[in-house]
Amino acid sequence: MAADSFLGQNIGNIAAVLWFLLCFRGYVLYTARRSHDTPTLAFAMHRHRKQWIRKALRRENRIADTNIIANLERNVSFFASTTLFILAGLMTVLGTSSETVILMLSEIPFSDQNSRGEWELKVLLLICLFVYAFFKFTWGLRQFGQVSVMLGGVPERSENAPDAVIERHIETISKMASKAAGNFNNGLRTYYFSMAVLGWFVNFWVFMLLSAWVVGVLYRREFRSDTLAIMMDNLPD
DSSP states (O other): OHHHHHHHHHHHHHHHHHHHHHHHHHHHHHHHHHTTTSOOHHHHHHHHHHHHHHHHTTOSOOHHHHHHHHHHHHHHHHHHHHHHHHHHHHHHHHHSOOHHHHHHHHTSTTOOOOOHHHHHHHHHHHHHHHHHHHHHHHHHHHHHHHHHHHHHTSOOGGGOOOHHHHHHHHHHHHHHHHHHHHHHHHHHHHHHHHHHHHGGGTOHHHHHHHHHHHHHHHHHHHHSOHHHHHHHHTOOO
């Protein structure tokens, strides 16, 4: 009876969380599959990375290429550090009195009457999302470091390595760079979806609407944006 009562009282919140997880995880899996054979930002960027690595291997001096990788690492490191600060803030909020915040939220039009337990669960969902983002950013950071090592291990032009060996290096380094970028992108997507969770503090309908809206924004940018059109127009052979 207690379980039936709990489900009856929270069916909207449960449905909203399931819808959010479907939007979040479903979009990640969808883009990962479509990026192999469909014009997307990830597809176009992988082609450009292969072109970059191919040109890098022709240069005697690769300082410019190592600077590019270092710049990418700084971007990822910035977000990883920022995520830690956000997590620290969320943990602080979770450990402090929430009555004032709950009272403030209750005054918002169409807001649910949040109990302390419900409010803490919503904060915990945000914490889980940013923990996930932190792991993605740090894994991407390590992979960019591995790209640096792999690029440094490529045979010099004076060694006259066979074309097959050079092509294998181009393929593996560009794949590693794309994997690193993919983890960075997943971390950024988590930031987008965390914005949708903020709607849950109002009510679960806003939460569900914002989850779908975030999917639409991400799809528009990755599959239908002017940026993608420009990159496809200049796509290497």
